[in-house]
Amino acid sequence: MMLTVATQSFAFEPSANPVAEAERAKMLIDPGFGRVFTDHMAIVRYSEGKGWHDARITARQPLAMDPAASVLHYAQEIFEGMKAYRRPNGGAALFRPEANARRFQASARRMAMVELPEEIFLDSIRALVRTDKAWIPDSEDGALYLRPFMFASEVFLGVKPAAEYLYIVMASSVGAYFKGAPSVSLWVTREYTRAAPGGTGAAKCGGNYATSLIAQAEAIRHGCDQVVFLDAVERRWVEELGGMNIFFVFDDGSMVTPPLTGTILPGITRDSILRLAADQGITVREAPYSIEQWQADATSGRLTEAFACGTAAVVTPIGSVRGAEGGFTIGGQSIGPLTQRIRESLVAIQRGTAPDPYGWVEEIA
The missing domain is CATH 3.20.10.10 (D-amino Acid Aminotransferase, subunit A, domain 2)
Incomplete structure (x- = not known):
């Protein structure tokens, strides 16, 4: 099945073992920050000659990585932080996602990485939020924290910009970052x-x-x-x-x-x-x-x-x-x-x- 958003189509591979609704409800009562993750993630690959490809919304799962993956040795890695908010009508919304997309590109330029097109960044965020909207807490400070990140996945040893990258977006149900103290x-x-x-x-x-x-x-x-x-x-x-x-x-x-x-x-x-x-x-x-x-x-x-x-x-x-x-x-x-x-x-x-x-x-x- 295909989940189509804006200009980029993401193949949709639903999680075979999603968290049960009752269990998810318990997790969202007090999720803390950065510990509760949703069922799915977005993923897109890049390689020279092929460009950006294999865009998917798939089950959140561990990554298989070669020990010679460039990021592990030369630290070509960037990320963003943004949130999806519950709206009064029950829907979800993003706040200035284009600004995150542009900053992601600026970070890539500084780290000698391939720039992710803005439309792919935005479509990956939209697709993931639509898929896992139920994970947005209803609490006053609750939100779905989104972590787009990209790293050099090419397998080689040598100091040069990589020719292959993996772009992923994962989502985490969160509450207040600082709790309790007035300052x-x-x-x-x-x-x-x-x-x-x-x-x-x-x-x-x-x-x-x-x-x-x-x-x-x-x-x-x-x-x-x-x-x-x-x-x-x-x-x-x-x-x-x-x-x-x-x-x-x-x-x-x-x-x-x-x-x-x-x-x-x-x-x-x-x-x-x-x-x-x-x-x-x-x-x-x-x-x-x-x-x-x-x-x-x-x-x-x-x-x-x-x-x-x-x-x-x-x-x-x-x-x-x-x-x-x-x-x-x-x-x-x-x-x-x-x-x-x-x-x-x-x-x-x-x-x-x-x-x-x-x-x-x-x-x-």
Whole structure:
């Protein structure tokens, strides 16, 4: 049987052992984040001379991989993170999927990988969500987290861009990324940096996250939820968290966020917030902001709020910051009024409880 969406046809191979409805319902009561996976996945192959081919929606299953697969030795791998949301009418919708498709292509270019055509990216997402829509939790923070990724599958040893790739999309039922706490605490790492000028900081590749893990472990050892990275040159300019962008809110109602200089990820949530803020009359500057200034402004009261943002965490208030030189708190260590306003505006558009004047939302099922 064929499942046809938009311009790309995916052969549909239904799972022979789907999770029973009653068992799925139990799993969706409190799915956590990144532990509950749906029945199916999308898969497309690429090889030189043949191009992109063998597009399928098939049962989620382990991959057979040769030990000489290029990705295992030379790390040509990229991924995206996005969500499908339950709509008030019972359907499902995506939020700015074209932006994810374009960022996926930009990551591929930086990693010397073949670019996946935008229409294949979008059709794979739509087809998988339509197939596994029942896995979207009905809870307030529930969503279907989508993980498109691509890696070099050519079997060879030698330092060169691969000639064969495997593109896959899997889906995970999720709840809130951070649960319980009114805000998160950050550890400022002085020893480790995330990315340097000319590096892969703007690409969404596994290597960036792998190098952040030791710094994140450092944060946990010091009793903090997340690590925040400084720039690799002067070690003083705030860049981003391990997987989230950051905004600073001041007592005059304005905001600052670090600029896109090639060393931080161009977040889609970040870009959406910039647009929402501008349309709400909030002045936002994309400008460097030092850790010393952050502490001084928080201590004086000039800085009243700070928040992290990303697809997984949405908009999360930052309550305290610690480092080897000491620490400081921000506001009341809970969500501030402007952070709350931005979060509510964004979530309402994503979930269809408010109008979408930007054309960001695509209803697909």
